[in-house]
Amino acid sequence: MQSLSTPELSVGEGVPPAKIVVRELRKEFRTRNDTFVAIDHISLEIDQGAFFMIVGPSGCGKTTLLRILAGLDTPTSGEVRIVQEDPSKPGNSMVFQGDSIFPWMTVWDNAAYGLRMRNRPQHEIDEVVGHYLDRTGLTRFASAYPHQLSGGMKQRVSIARAFANDPEILLMDEPFSALDEQNRTLLQEELLRIWDETKKTVVFITHSVDEAVTLGDRIMVMTAQPGREKALIDVPFERPRHVLELRARPAYGELVYSIWSRLRDEVQQARLQDEAIGSK
Amino acid sequence: MKISAPVGRKDVKARAGFSNTMRDRIIGLSSPLLLLLLWEIAVRLGIVDARFFPPPSRILVTLVALIESGVLWANTWASLQRLFWGSLIGGVPALLLGVVMGTYRPIRAALNPLVAATYPVPKSAILPLILLIFGLGEASKIAMVAIGVFYPVLINAVAGVLQINRMYLDVGKNFGASRWRTLSTIALPGALPLIMTGVKLGVGMGLILISIAEMIGAKSGLGYMIWNAWEILSVETMYVGLLVIAVLGYAFTLLLDELERWIIPWKADH
Numbered sequence: 001m002q003s004l005s006t007p008e009l010s011v012g013e014g015v016p017p018a019k020i021v022v023r024e025l026r027k028e029f030r031t032r033n034d035t036f037v038a039i040d041h042i043s044l045e046i047d048q049g050a051f052f053m054i055v056g057p058s059g060c061g062k063t064t065l066l067r068i069l070a071g072l073d074t075p076t077s078g079e080v081r082i083v084q085e086d087p088s089k090p091g092n093s094m095v096f097q098g099d100s101i102f103p104w105m106t107v108w109d110n111a112a113y114g115l116r117m118r119n120r121p122q123h124e125i126d127e128v129v130g131h132y133l134d135r136t137g138l139t140r141f142a143s144a145y146p147h148q149l150s151g152g153m154k155q156r157v158s159i160a161r162a163f164a165n166d167p168e169i170l171l172m173d174e175p176f177s178a179l180d181e182q183n184r185t186l187l188q189e190e191l192l193r194i195w196d197e198t199k200k201t202v203v204f205i206t207h208s209v210d211e212a213v214t215l216g217d218r219i220m221v222m223t224a225q226p227g228r229e230k231a232l233i234d235v236p237f238e239r240p241r242h243v244l245e246l247r248a249r250p251a252y253g254e255l256v257y258s259i260w261s262r263l264r265d266e267v268q269q270a271r272l273q274d275e276a277i278g279s280k
Numbered sequence: 281m282k283i284s285a286p287v288g289r290k291d292v293k294a295r296a297g298f299s300n301t302m303r304d305r306i307i308g309l310s311s312p313l314l315l316l317l318l319w320e321i322a323v324r325l326g327i328v329d330a331r332f333f334p335p336p337s338r339i340l341v342t343l344v345a346l347i348e349s350g351v352l353w354a355n356t357w358a359s360l361q362r363l364f365w366g367s368l369i370g371g372v373p374a375l376l377l378g379v380v381m382g383t384y385r386p387i388r389a390a391l392n393p394l395v396a397a398t399y400p401v402p403k404s405a406i407l408p409l410i411l412l413i414f415g416l417g418e419a420s421k422i423a424m425v426a427i428g429v430f431y432p433v434l435i436n437a438v439a440g441v442l443q444i445n446r447m448y449l450d451v452g453k454n455f456g457a458s459r460w461r462t463l464s465t466i467a468l469p470g471a472l473p474l475i476m477t478g479v480k481l482g483v484g485m486g487l488i489l490i491s492i493a494e495m496i497g498a499k500s501g502l503g504y505m506i507w508n509a510w511e512i513l514s515v516e517t518m519y520v521g522l523l524v525i526a527v528l529g530y531a532f533t534l535l536l537d538e539l540e541r542w543i544i545p546w547k548a549d550h
Contacts, residue, residue, distance in 0.1 A: 070454055071453075071454075072450055072453060072454065090455075090456060092454070093454065093455065094450075094451075094454045096447055096450065096451065098447070099445075099447075100447050100448070100450075100451050102448060102451070102465075102466070102469070102470075103546050104469035104470065104472070104544075104546045105465075105469075105546075113451075113455055113465075114455040114456070117452075117455050117456045117457045117458070117461055117465075118456055145545065145546040146546070147546060147547075161455075165455060
């Protein structure tokens with residue numbers, strides 16, 4: 001059902017080469033008289049077309065790892081290699097946590113942002129943006145401004161913006177964490193549907209074990225400070241998946257439970273650390 | 281009967297809403313009118329000195345006379361032109377410099393002390409220097425307005441860029457926005473609400489400074505008209521000048537509010 005493996009994955013014959021290779025990644029932040037290690041000894045290989053989930057307690061450096069993959073932060077040591085197959089495509093596009101769409105642009109302009117920045121021809125922008133607005137159910141809201149939209153709608157815009165940019169890999173930083181349960185389920189379902197069309201390599205961060213099992217092919221569970229790899233778990237469920245149907249299966253519950261039991265120690269440790277800092 | 285009942289109810293509702301807004305409007309209009317009436321009566325009864333506070337009726341007569349002779353319009357037009365050019369010459373560079381200062385830390389570090397040191401100098405105190413440099417012609421008046429508009433726009437533009445959520449800059453970086461595109465698609469629009477506040481403050485400052493500048497070494501403009509009226513002791517003309525400046529200030533506020541609605545359509549509160 002599930003396999004645990006060490007960071008050094010063996011790559012067999014005929015297996016497609018890894019899309020993302022991370023080796024011994026470490027990131028420290030210096031404060032006045034302290035060095036804070038956000039992540040340490042992170043090694044990963046993520047296959048082309050994989051939906052890779054990273055789950056861990058808050059403050060485990062998940063976002064730091066994603067920002068390094070995005071090129072928004074530099075590691076203190078270690079290496080990140082992302083195989084770029086088509087040099088005309090952008091390396092990655094990120095779906096940020098929270099409200100990241102520009103309030104001064106319409107839904108359409110937000111979704112077109114990446115293509116505009118890369119100076120793509122207008123007919124291509126019209127076609128691609130039109131397609132993803134349709135896919136995310138936003139066509140009716142194309143000329144609306146973000147303040148007129150609900151939280152779920154805004155996150156749909158953010159997803160459309162990332163997909164329309166047609167990147168080599170998609171990075172998602174807890175995109176649904178601010179949404180209510182119903183909206184989250186709906187957006188997970190929509191994301192899976194859009195992803196099925198493109199099969200892009202995705203690295204998706206979440207603190208929700210449910211979300212990790214629902215969406216991912218493989219899940220990395222991270223430890224609390226410093227963030228290290230605790231376990232690597234394969235998700236055996238076939239695709240295309242239907243969120244609610246999947247969640248009704250006993251195997252789903254078993255997998256969630258088994259990941260939760262690994263994560264529980266980490267969450268408790270993170271809380272103890274927080275309390276230790278608080279009592280200083 | 282069955283039909284008329286709901287119609288009747290709707291009628292009552294409509295009348296109630298109408299009377300509420302109308303009542304506010306009537307109060308708003310009548311309070312200044314009442315004050316003018318009290319003023320008029322006080323002067324006529326000799327409670328208030330008519331040499332300093334001429335009755336509103338005489339100010340009105342002077343207003344009409346100044347309009348008919350074309351004097352008022354000529355002076356107002358002269359002031360408006362100076363305000364326009366001054367706002368443009370002071371506002372546009374302030375906007376550009378402010379956005380660049382807000383975006384680039386080293387430039388901000390270099391220029392902030394200069395701004396902080398020169399900003400508190402009263403603009404009226406540098407009028408003699410401005411007259412020395414730009415002479416008694418149009419240039420000195422326009423320069424005064426430009427200086428008045430420059431600072432509020434600059435300071436608000438810098439603050440406007442600095443309050444932009446860092447995440448938007450990350451988005452720009454992640455989606456490959458160039459330096460120029462970062463300025464034009466993130467820094468400028470993100471700072472625009474505060475920049476508009478700066479423009480409003482700046483135009484108000486410009487109106488103050490143009491009145492002062494025109495009192496010294498000018499042969500036209502509302503400031504000149506007021507100063508000249510003092511010299512020939514035409515107190516009514518002074519009041520007309522003050523009235524027109526007040527009306528202009530109010531009109532600019534309405535105009536800039538409208539402009540704001542038009543260029544910042546994404547703001548939720550309008």
